[in-house]
Amino acid sequence: MMLTRRAALLGLAAAAPLGAFRLPSDPDVVVVGAGSAGIAAALTLQAQGRSVVVVEAMDRIGGRALTDTSTFGVPFDVGCAWLHKSDDNPYTGYARANGFRLQAHEYDPERVWLGSQPTPARLVNEAEAAMSETIADAEADVPASTLVDLSDPIAEAAGDYLGALDMAVDLDELSSLDYASTDDLEPNLLCAEGFGSIVHHRGRALPVRLNTPVRHIRWDGPGVTVETDAGSIQAGAVIVTVSTGVLANGGIRFTPDLPVETQEAVTDIPMGMLAKIPLQIRGQRFGLEPFTDVLLARRGRRDLYFLSFPFDTDLMVGFVGGDLGWELSAAGEDAAVDFATQGLVEMFGSDAASAVVKGGLTRWASNPWTRGAYAAVTPGRHGAREALARPVGDRIFFAGEALARGLIQTCGGAFRSGEAAARAVSALVRV
Numbered sequence: 001m002m003l004t005r006r007a008a009l010l011g012l013a014a015a016a017p018l019g020a021f022r023l024p025s026d027p028d029v030v031v032v033g034a035g036s037a038g039i040a041a042a043l044t045l046q047a048q049g050r051s052v053v054v055v056e057a058m059d060r061i062g063g064r065a066l067t068d069t070s071t072f073g074v075p076f077d078v079g080c081a082w083l084h085k086s087d088d089n090p091y092t093g094y095a096r097a098n099g100f101r102l103q104a105h106e107y108d109p110e111r112v113w114l115g116s117q118p119t120p121a122r123l124v125n126e127a128e129a130a131m132s133e134t135i136a137d138a139e140a141d142v143p144a145s146t147l148v149d150l151s152d153p154i155a156e157a158a159g160d161y162l163g164a165l166d167m168a169v170d171l172d173e174l175s176s177l178d179y180a181s182t183d184d185l186e187p188n189l190l191c192a193e194g195f196g197s198i199v200h201h202r203g204r205a206l207p208v209r210l211n212t213p214v215r216h217i218r219w220d221g222p223g224v225t226v227e228t229d230a231g232s233i234q235a236g237a238v239i240v241t242v243s244t245g246v247l248a249n250g251g252i253r254f255t256p257d258l259p260v261e262t263q264e265a266v267t268d269i270p271m272g273m274l275a276k277i278p279l280q281i282r283g284q285r286f287g288l289e290p291f292t293d294v295l296l297a298r299r300g301r302r303d304l305y306f307l308s309f310p311f312d313t314d315l316m317v318g319f320v321g322g323d324l325g326w327e328l329s330a331a332g333e334d335a336a337v338d339f340a341t342q343g344l345v346e347m348f349g350s351d352a353a354s355a356v357v358k359g360g361l362t363r364w365a366s367n368p369w370t371r372g373a374y375a376a377v378t379p380g381r382h383g384a385r386e387a388l389a390r391p392v393g394d395r396i397f398f399a400g401e402a403l404a405r406g407l408i409q410t411c412g413g414a415f416r417s418g419e420a421a422a423r424a425v426s427a428l429v430r431v
């Protein structure tokens with residue numbers, strides 16, 4: 001069979017000998033973490049002629065960008081899937097230039113059930129748009145739940161969609177000013193090969209040391225000493241791209257301690273939860289076209305969202321967020337798959353259960369190298385992101401989705417944040 005141009009390019013990516021590089025022993029800069037932000041930081045530093053080593057705890061690059069092709073035999077994005085704000089996303093042009101197939105797809109609910117009752121999706125979408133405006137107009141930094149009336153079931157569904165299923169926190173944990181500072185994420189694209197595959201492709205030629213958790217960063221002498229399980233690396237500066245969940249958990253020790261403002265900022269931007277529950281469906285499609293967005297809204301924050309049969313695959317990808325996301329992550333895969341299957345039964349009748357041949361659950365909550373899905377500022381602590389973005393001692397720089405300005409929580413935003421940190425290093429650090 002002749003390889004298409006696309007297949008040839010993607011095949012090359014799979015063959016890249018990650019982790020097999022000889023790493024410089026005394027680089028200008030160490031980048032901690034090989035997710036989107038770390039990849040961007042390293043690429044930017046290389047382009048500036050700096051020597052760089054990326055140190056990654058997991059056995060792969062990409063971080064929260066990961067496409068799994070083995071579990072269901074088709075690409076399934078375990079982490080990020082949508083290229084948000086795709087007309088200004090650092091991955092859009094790259095994906096197109098490298099043969100990835102992109103498809104426009106917004107994620108407003110198209111089919112809505114209130115319990116087992118089909119309901120016009122327009123009602124939820126209109127309520128969500130009005131709610132979004134109200135929260136974004138707030139002048140004080142308060143929990144979003146205090147600004148809106150959730151007593152009506154349509155309003156509750158809209159609130160769950162805006163909070164738990166988008167921002168990964170329920171409305172009482174959503175800071176109004178943080179929400180107001182986010183960009184409009186449309187237009188959105190999905191990728192047939194998976195967003196994780198694009199991120200992996202972009203980072204494939206970087207000097208990454210895999211399976212090497214950083215335990216300790218010393219900045220009590222000149223430059224920094226980055227201590228890992230495989231030894232220490234001396235450098236002029238370090239860019240730390242690990243999640244705020246990892247930082248808050250003490251995953252990396254600092255000597256001397258980080259300034260109090262930095263430590264407080266870390267705890268003020270805790271991780272939210274979005275968990276995916278993919279269901280593999282055989283024998284029927286419930287009358288749903290590929291890519292249909294389905295929302296099953298229930299009272300008491302038990303909402304479940306499905307992206308149906310993307311790219312004509314046999315997957316219905318379930319999503320739960322906020323407290324329910326944490327709860328089902330803790331309950332485990334069997335309970336989560338059962339929950340999502342019961343959701344199908346509620347909407348499509350008891351035969352729906354027998355169409356589910358396999359299910360899964362993403363594990364970002366228990367992954368020690370992420371400790372959550374993405375970060376959301378605690379109400380009242382809106383300034384935390386700016387505080388965390390301040391370099392420490394002119395040699396420790398933070399980057400990642402939590403510091404992605406208008407594109408917080410997104411993979412494209414994380415990339416931009418990595419680029420910005422690399423530029424800041426070059427401006428401040430003489431090597």
Ligand SMILES: Cc1cc2nc3c(=O)[nH]c(=O)nc-3n(C[C@H](O)[C@H](O)[C@H](O)COP(=O)(O)OP(=O)(O)OC[C@H]3O[C@@H](n4cnc5c(N)ncnc54)[C@H](O)[C@@H]3O)c2cc1C
Pocket residue numbers: 032033034035036037038055056057058061062063064065078079080081082083084212213214215241242243246251252274275276362364369370372373374399400401402409410411412413414
């Ligand atoms: C379920 C889910 C759905 C999402 N959906 C979307 C979406 O549709 N669109 C979108 O744009 N975004 C989405 N996101 C968010 C997006 O995936 C993240 O914002 C982005 O990938 C984060 O990149 P990052 O570089 O900041 O962090 P990460 O990807 O977490 O990278 C940090 C890296 O640091 C490593 N690390 C941690 N601790 C250490 C240590 N001690 N030493 C060395 N390495 C360490 C980690 O292993 C990781 O590889 C989603 C996320 C989740 C979880």
